Amino acid sequence: MGLLHSINDFNEAKQVIPGGVNSPVRAFKSVGGTPPFIIKGQNCYLFDVDDNRYIDFVQSWGPLIFGHCDPDIQTSVSIAIQNGLSFGAPTEMETTLAKEIISVYEGIEKIRLVNSGTEATMSAIRLARAYSGKDDIIKFDGCYHGHSDALLVSAGSGCATFGTPSSPGVPKDFSKHTFVAKYNDIESVKSCFQDGNIGCVIIEPIAGNMGLVPARIDFLKDLRHLCDEFGAVLIFDEVMSGFRASLKGVQGYCDIVPDMATFGKVIGGGMPLAAFGGKDEIMNLLSPLGGVYQAGTLSGNPIAVSAGLTSICKIKQNPQIYSYLEKLAQRLMEGFKNAAHTYGINLQTCVRGSMFGFFFNKTKVENFEDAQKSDTKMFAQFHAKMLEKGVYLACSQFETGFICTAMNEAVIDTAIKSAEKSFDEISKGI
Numbered sequence: 290m291g292l293l294h295s296i297n298d299f300n301e302a303k304q305v306i307p308g309g310v311n312s313p314v315r316a317f318k319s320v321g322g323t324p325p326f327i328i329k330g331q332n333c334y335l336f337d338v339d340d341n342r343y344i345d346f347v348q349s350w351g352p353l354i355f356g357h358c359d360p361d362i363q364t365s366v367s368i369a370i371q372n373g374l375s376f377g378a379p380t381e382m383e384t385t386l387a388k389e390i391i392s393v394y395e396g397i398e399k400i401r402l403v404n405s406g407t408e409a410t411m412s413a414i415r416l417a418r419a420y421s422g423k424d425d426i427i428k429f430d431g432c433y434h435g436h437s438d439a440l441l442v443s444a445g446s447g448c449a450t451f452g453t454p455s456s457p458g459v460p461k462d463f464s465k466h467t468f469v470a471k472y473n474d475i476e477s478v479k480s481c482f483q484d485g486n487i488g489c490v491i492i493e494p495i496a497g498n499m500g501l502v503p504a505r506i507d508f509l510k511d512l513r514h515l516c517d518e519f520g521a522v523l524i525f526d527e528v529m530s531g532f533r534a535s536l537k538g539v540q541g542y543c544d545i546v547p548d549m550a551t552f553g554k555v556i557g558g559g560m561p562l563a564a565f566g567g568k569d570e571i572m573n574l575l576s577p578l579g580g581v582y583q584a585g586t587l588s589g590n591p592i593a594v595s596a597g598l599t600s601i602c603k604i605k606q607n608p609q610i611y612s613y614l615e616k617l618a619q620r621l622m623e624g625f626k627n628a629a630h631t632y633g634i635n636l637q638t639c640v641r642g643s644m645f646g647f648f649f650n651k652t653k654v655e656n657f658e659d660a661q662k663s664d665t666k667m668f669a670q671f672h673a674k675m676l677e678k679g680v681y682l683a684c685s686q687f688e689t690g691f692i693c694t695a696m697n698e699a700v701i702d703t704a705i706k707s708a709e710k711s712f713d714e715i716s717k718g719i
């Protein structure tokens with residue numbers, strides 16, 4: 290397996306694109322080496338410009354729950370394209386997609402479509418501030434909600450990997466309204482409520498951007514109570530976990546109802562599409578009904594909506610996929626864990642539906658501080674060894690892996706065999 294063409298491509302890209310990539314984690318900075326330049330995807334596989342084939346456990350960082358080139362999604366997109374790429378005017382399909390999301394997610398009565406998760410969370414927070422009439426917000430260390438100024442106050446996975454606690458270029462005045470609490474630690478939330486005039490709490494209820502770290506159910510319950518007590522809007526950021534951890538995201542694991550939720554990734558079926566939604570009385574403050582401004586030239590784009598709608602309809606027609614995906618994820622994590630333990634390597638694993646995560650860590654990970662105690666050097670070695678063997682894992686210890694329906698037990702077992710070989714080589718210092 291060589292990467293000659295990718296190395297050339299990467300060098301060329303670096304001349305004209307900062308770091309050679311259009312989103313930082315793609316540059317492989319935390320694991321070293323060259324990112325393969327991709328030429329195509331098929332089912333659960335990626336193919337690079339050097340003719341290497343990889344089992345893809347990234348799936349475009351989550352969107353592709355049916356894998357690459359799903360025939361139903363491809364067909365619906367091909368048909369939609371015949372009628373034009375964009376109108377900047379309402380279409381019936383947007384209503385249908387909104388209804389589909391509303392029908393599965395409790396607490397969401399209206400939805401607005403946007404183009405990225407960043408936009409969804411940024412807009413949700415603006416609305417939450419307007420509704421509560423309070424400027425201060427709480428976010429959690431290790432949670433990532435996109436790259437808007439107010440949310441880059443504590444590191445997301447990209448930043449954590451690069452070792453910068455917050456981004457230069459974000460004015461202190463913008464970040465002073467953002468309080469950062471500790472994940473799964475209700476006392477830290479209480480002190481934020483005491484110190485600030487909190488109008489909104491945003492959380493990944495199943496965190497996937499510090500590795501996979503689900504919130505404890507009792508913690509989410511306490512959070513709900515605190516928000517009620519202090520009159521703060523609770524936002525569940527389910528951009529990653531929505532339609533991924535289960536059909537209902539975190540609501541497949543508990544009956545806690547947020548005031549607002551954000552979606553992305555799977556709801557676009559691989560196209561740029563995201564959404565934020567909430568209770569009527571909150572969403573009705575949005576322009577043109579209310580004064581809270583939010584807009585988008587390409588929002589609700591017909592091609593993106595057709596891909597997303599086909600994806601969601603296909604999921605709803607086959608809700609059993611989640612138990613299938615979870616079984617495969619469990620099998621993979623059991624396999625990795627057993628392989629690591631054979632060589633005396635500490636590995637913590639976690640599965641939520643089609644999402645999986647593993648930390649080279651001695652103890653269970655409950656928050657970002659725990660996650661950061663992981664052996665990132667071991668991760669980098671493991672990642673490189675797996676890539677060499679045709680297994681494409683997320684290129685950071687602080688990301689989540691994804692299973693798609695195009696995978697089966699044989700594919701998972703191939704990945705486990707590669708893990709065994711990788712740990713064997715690592716332990717022998719090869």
Ligand SMILES: *Cc1c(COP(=O)(O)O)cnc(C)c1O
Nearest residue numbers: 405406407433434435526528529
């Ligand atoms: C990916 C992600 C975002 C940002 O979405 P983009 O489409 O990349 O802007 C926000 N929140 C969560 C939880 C995410 O996983």
